[in-house]
Amino acid sequence: EDQVTQSPEALRLQEGESSSLNCSYTVSGLRGLFWYRQDPGKGPEFLFTLYSAGEEKEKERLKATLTKKESFLHITAPKPEDSATYLCAVQADDRGSTLGRLYFGRGTQLTVWP
Amino acid sequence: ETGVTQSPTHLIKTRGQQVTLRCSSQSGHNTVSWYQQALGQGPQFIFQYYREEENGRGNFPPRFSGLQFPNYSSELNVNALELDDSALYLCASSLAGEGGPWDTDTQYFGPGTRLTVL
Numbered sequence: 001e002d003q004v005t006q007s008p009e010a011l012r013l014q015e016g017e018s019s020s021l022n023c024s025y026t027v028s029g030l031r032g033l034f035w036y037r038q039d040p041g042k043g044p045e046f047l048f049t050l051y052s053a054g055e056e057k058e059k060e061r062l063k064a065t066l067t068k069k070e071s072f073l074h075i076t077a078p079k080p081e082d083s084a085t086y087l088c089a090v091q092a093d094d095r096g097s098t099l100g101r102l103y104f105g106r107g108t109q110l111t112v113w114p
Numbered sequence: 115e116t117g118v119t120q121s122p123t124h125l126i127k128t129r130g131q132q133v134t135l136r137c138s139s140q141s142g143h144n145t146v147s148w149y150q151q152a153l154g155q156g157p158q159f160i161f162q163y164y165r166e167e168e169n170g171r172g173n174f175p176p177r178f179s180g181l182q183f184p185n186y187s188s189e190l191n192v193n194a195l196e197l198d199d200s201a202l203y204l205c206a207s208s209l210a211g212e213g214g215p216w217d218t219d220t221q222y223f224g225p226g227t228r229l230t231v232l
Contacts, residue, residue, distance in 0.1 A: 004156075034220060043118075043204050043223040044157070087156055091218075099170035100208065100215035101147065104156030 006088050006105035013112050016077050021108045023088030024070040031093040033071050034102065035064050038085045047073075047086075078112045085109045116141050118207050118224035126230045127195050135190040135227045137205030143222075145169075145215045146188040148180060149204040151226070157204055163188055164215045195231045202226045 007022045025033065032051050036044035048057045050066040057064050061082065063074040073086055089102040119138045127133050139146050145164045149157035161171035163182035171178075177193040186207070192199060205224045211217035 031216070032219075036223070041202070041226075041228065043120075043226045046220055046222055049220050089156075094216065099162060100145065100210065100218040100221075101159045101162060101170065101172065102149075102157075102206075102221060104149075104158070106154070106156045 004088055004090055004103050004105035006086075006108050008108060009106070010109045011111070013075075013078055013110070015079055015112055015114050018074070018076045018078070020075070021073040021086055021110070022070060023073070023105055025088075025090045025103075026069075027090055027092040027103070029093030031091040031100075033066055034089045034091070035071070035073055036087040036089065038087055038107065040085075044087055075110070078110075080112045080114055083110055083112045118205060118222055120203075120205050120224040120227050122227060123225070124228045124230075126232065128232050129195055129197060131195050131231075132191065132193045133195060133229060135192075135203050135205075135229070137188045137190070137207075137224060139186045139188070139205075139207030140222050143207035143209050144186055145208045145210045145218060146182055146186065147206045147208070147221060148188070148190050149206065150174075151202040151204055153201075160190070162215055164210055169215050192229075197231050200229060200231045202228050 035047040038044045048064040085107040087107045089104045147162040148160040151157040159172035162169045166182045181189045206221035208218045208221045
């Protein structure tokens with residue numbers, strides 16, 4: 001069964017202390033890997049889509065990378081406003097199905113303190 | 115461009131009741147997916163609607179049902195509510211390509227409806 005595992009479950013960083021979040025996945029074939037940010041009680045906010053190994057995308061202090069089995073979300077010099085839960089999701093490349101569902105990990109809860 | 119909207123924001127029901135949640139998709143999108151997110155968990159796929167028909171569902175019982183309207187808005191109905199149905203219900207819209215919902219890019223989520231079942 002397709003699975004997504006995120007680590008660590010929780011991460012506390014001091015402002016300015018860079019780190020990385022991990023997302024490992026097992027799917028028969030990857031259509032796309034997605035990173036979302038979720039604030040408490042709100043819907044996930046789209047950050048990045050990655051399609052193939054070696055691909056990288058950046059947005060402000062965030063950089064997402066993709067290999068054949070995992071993705072990393074690198075956070076450079078984080079600020080308190082970066083505190084949120086970061087969700088990773090994959091869409092399988094199943095051309096026998098018309099379904100475009102996402103499989104989510106449980107997320108990494110990031111806290112950045114001043 | 116209008117984003118995905120959901121109503122109501124919060125809802126409190128008692129066990130055995132029925133509930134209807136509503137979603138308006140982002141302008142230009144033709145596919146709607148519904149997810150259930152329990153506290154501390156990642157979203158779980160309920161079902162997806164494309165061209166006003168259910169295109170597939172996850173591991174949820176038939177008492178979870180839905181509709182998609184010609185304007186691509188959607189409803190999620192849950193009958194015979196159980197305590198475990200308490201969760202954040204998320205609607206996501208996307209634009210399916212010629213290959214159908216499989217051939218879709220990013221799903222954009224609404225703010226969610228918080229359902230509490232007592």
